[in-house]
Each structure stands twice: as C-alpha cells, then as structure tokens.
Amino acid sequence: MSTVFLVSGASSGVGRALAQFLTRHGVSVIGLDRREPPDREIAHISCDLAEPGSIDAAVDRVDGQVDSLANVAGVPGTAPVEQVLAVNFLGMRHLTESLLGRIRRGGSVVNVSSSEGRHWVAHLAELRPLLATRTFGEGLRWCREQRPDRPVYDVSKEAVLAYTTASSTLTWSDGVRMNAVAPGTVRTPSLAEVERSTDPRRLARQRTAAGRDAEASEIASVVAFLMSNESRWVNGQTLAADGGVAAATTWAALQSR
Template sequence: MGTLAGKTALVTGASRGIGREVARRLAREGALVAIHYGGNEEAAKETVDLIERQGGRAFSLGAELGVPGDVETLYARFEAGLAGLGQGPEFDILVNNAAVSGSARISEVTPELFDRLFAINTRALFFLVQRGLKCLCDGGRVINISSAATRIAYPESIVYSMTKGALNTFTLALAKELGGRGITVNAVSPGFVETDMNASKRASPEAAAELAAWSVFGRLGQPADIADIVAFLASDASRWITGQCIDASGGSRF
C-alpha cells in the first residue's frame, strides 16, 4: 500500500516531461491519476501505458487551455473518466503543471505572446482551481509548479517569469483561504530540468554544460527530482506545510 492508496489525482500537462514523471510517481504511491494533455494525445496515452505497465491506474483526458470554455471542457472530461471507472467527481490532489514558455526579452515581447502566456499559465490555472474546489476533498492538496525564475533574474523569458510570480502570490493567498478545509497549497520551483520545454537551450554540449553549471551539483535537474518533491507534498507527511514555494533548482545561483 502506497502513501496515496485510495486517492485520486488530476495532473495537468502530464503527457511529457515533469508532468509525466509526477503522474507516474503519484501512481506508484497508489493514486488513480488523470493525465491531462493539451494537444499530444499519443504522448498522453504513452504516459497511461507506462503507469499501467507498472501496475498503476490512470486515464487520459484532452482539453486545450487558454481558450474559451477550457475549464468546463477539462472537468467534464475528467468527471466522465471517473464515472467510467465507477467513481464520483470527488478528488484529492490537483497538480497544476500545464504551462507554456516563451523566450523573449522585453524588447521582443508582443501583445500576442504576453496574452498567450498569461492565458495558459495564470488565468487558466486560476479558474481550474476555482472550479476544482467544488469537488476537491477536505484535507486535499493543491500543488503548483512554479519556477526558479521567480527568484533568479532571467530577462530572457521575462513574461514567463511574471506568470510564475503571479502563481507564487496565488499559492500564498489560497493557502490561507483553504486552511479551514484542511487543504494545503504549495508551489514547487524547478530550475533547468532536462525536458522538451528547454531542449533548444541545451542544443549543444557547451550550452548544456552552461545550464548545468547553474546548480551547485553541476548537473541539470531530472523530472524525477521534481516528482519526488510533489509526491511528498501530496502525502500526509506534508500536512503541516502550506503556503510555501519550495525551491527545487539544485541550489541554482545561490
């Protein structure tokens, strides 16, 4: 029996990268995991297959974020998936991982880029939580994936950094709002992690080495490094932790 046996989790953006590893980790602890994806259905199915081959339970659901009706579409498909397994709409863990990046300095930012990043990384996340609170069980968990770019100046992705700064503020306020229900709300802030999102930044061995040098450990983060922290925050062992933004950057730029 894992630490999350009998729990149900929804992980957004779980078809690849950090989201996929988080979903796999929660499933290994016994949770039924809903794998949300924005457009890559095949990758989401691969995540489900990986989980099931390890004896876990999962199902996938697609919903594009940052468009009209995104939240209701996502929850309608989430609840339909649960109903197909004979379960009600209640769930225990919400991991807000879905996000898009947009490398651009201030002189390069367009209104379209600005609006898209805030629509997906901030607005959609806010209303996903708002709607989810109707069915999130008392004593549940909200875990937001933020970024070390809120602590380390990174002008190369100024708008992305701003969206994650808003997420940290949201985390703090929501933790106080939901304390009476016993729901903890925390954020995890990775540094550079070896995922598809930043593949272009490590296109050469020299570029990869430069990114690795940010960490005191001299390596890039791995999705499992982040997933282990999320699994802890999802468990009862983290019950006395809320409103925190946990740095998960491997000591980057201390």
C-alpha cells in the first residue's frame, strides 16, 4: 500500500518545500492549492481555502484513504480581513474535518501556524466564540460582528493553535495525531507582505533573537517529522520552529519580573 500525504499550499513557499522533501523520500504527494505546483512529481487538486464549495469539491477528488495531512496554506495580514480568517483558520478547519474520516489509523494532521499565534492561551476568552462556531459561514459571521481590535492575522494563527490543542484530544481515540508548527519569519515569496503587515519593532526583535530568517526547507523538515511515524507518540503539541525566538522572549519576560 502506497503512502499518500496531502499538502495544502504546495505550489510555493513552505508547502512546496515540504512536498519536494516528501517526494524525495518516496512519498506520494497530492497538493491542494489554487495554483498547480511547478513540480511534475506533485499531483495537484485545485482548492481555494477561502471557498467551502471549492474545499468540498477537492475532498471529493481525493481517492480513498490518506496517511497524513499538512495544512500549510495561508495568506499574510495584508490580505482582506475576512480572507485572512477564511484561509488561515476557517478553511483549514473545514478541510481537516472533511478529511478526518479518510485518514488511516496511525496517521497525522499537522497545522502550520506562526510565532504570532503563541499567545493564544492569553486570548482564549476572545477565541472561544470563534472556536465554537460549527461552520465556515458561522465563522465569517463572527468576524463581521466582532471585528477584533487587533490584527486578524494574529487571531487566525492563535485559533489554529487553540484548535490543534483541543482537537488532538478527540482525534487520538481514532488513532490520528494532530500537532502544529509555529515558524518565525521564513524566506518565502510572501515575505515582503509579511513584513508590511508586521510591527517593525517586533520583527526586528525576532530577527535579532534568531539571527536570520528561516529557509522554507527548515520548516518543511519539521512538518515532515510530525507527519511521519517517527513522531507517533507526539500529539497535541506545538513545535516552535523559530530559531529560538519564543524561548528568548519568554526568558526576557521572566527576567523582568
């Protein structure tokens, strides 16, 4: 039986680097993306995470069971507010829950968030109503009615981590693990947009702590580990692939007390 991994956002950035990494290791990869990947070895199913109908159509085209799903696709904070929430969280959730019954026992779901989502516990009271929405449409209504007074990009990435933590307790009984990866800044085609939408002081602090931006391949290998059987006893965790930024920030905060 061949191993089949699904990767959203496989046409560029970390998603493409992940798909390339997996194919080099003999894994059959199906990329879910609006654009077809330039790599011929990566199969393609058209999927727009901002449109639930497109997600449903893509899921219908997936043949049989799969071994693992990596939710990598995302948009920067410069995109329209509702699109940011739709792609980064609502579409990811819709895709994941549409596929959970198709993931083999022993399989894995990995959700790529961001270092900007690491404060989700502190904002859980705000996030709970969003997490409690049951459909894509309900999630968008929450966004329209609540209009968070902080960057919706941060809200979307925090929601990913909160969702991962909560859902991992439910999927474990079915033999499916769910984990997350929280990268810092990464050299991808969208980096310029990320820089435009991020507080320059915060970005400077991150780059000072890490020393440089990550390469897409460095994040991809972490995601691949969590997708693989080598991480079979890891569940409900968020791995901060940020060059030590989270650790430096936490230590500085503790030192100031």
